[in-house]
Amino acid sequence: MKILIDEAYCKGCGLCITVCPQHALAPGSRRSQKGYLMPATAEDKCDSCKSCEIICPDFAIVTVKEP
């Protein structure tokens, strides 16, 4: 799976980290250009359940199944 986070929209609230059942997302240490902390991703753990996509208040996260 691929986890795409749009840094122009993400506000670093961490709701996606809370709802992820596979622990594919974790608090990160890298900051976006706006100064928000971006979540760290572990793409091998993701099973594209889309819990993060539906909770995201800013439409910033997408999980894509790789062919």
Added chain:
Amino acid sequence: MHPLGEKYLRKSSLPTLFCPGCGDGTILNAMIRAIDKLGGTDHFLFVSGIGCSGWIPVFINADCIHTLHGRAIPVATGLKMAQPGKHVVVFTGDGDCLGIGGNHFIHAARRNLNVTVVMVNNYIYGMTGGQVAPTTPEKIVTKTTPYGNIEAPFDACGLARAAGATFIARHTTALPRLLMNDLVKAVQHSGFSFVEVMTQCPTQAGRAIYGSGEPSVLLNELKGRAVVAKNVELKPGQFRVGTLHQDASRPPYAPIVTAEGTA
């Protein structure tokens, strides 16, 4: 950006002006998924009141009226009379719906007006700085109740039931899939449909009521208090989630008026 966001949002207004971790964005997310299921924004008209929740439909690329404080439902009444074929959806906050616009709310429910009202309940007046609202629980210290709130809070779903609403649901941003399903049902329902959404407010209610401004802590707190099962006794502080009442037998207001030609 999410593909549904690309499709249905007004990209010139983005990013949203909600605080990081605000539940209003999750409600917007659930709403555009409901719009996608119901065939696109062409069938919708949005009305919103004042408050943080009033900004939710502004980001949807559809026709929207941002009205005076508390007067979203009167504007929606006129809109439904003029455009009976469209789904009219009202976004309002707890103070806007029950405080300032309380009278309009109960009369729209009494008439069984064919609109959907989504009331975003964050327990506090968030946009103006954290004053006490009609839904603030007792003993809570806010900016305007420095010795604790002495007033009992409103039960919005109970009020809607007593006033005659024919579809009532309570949901929370912690369970967004259930919220999305009931938004679809509420829009499809013929009659006054009322959806109360319990949401987290990390900036104001989080600090005043729960003692934490961390969105994930507040989300888990809401999830812990939401009861989905129907046959379980509620403990203090818990609330029931899901469709609470549905009655399709009462005819809605708009078709009666247009059928007799008095619109």
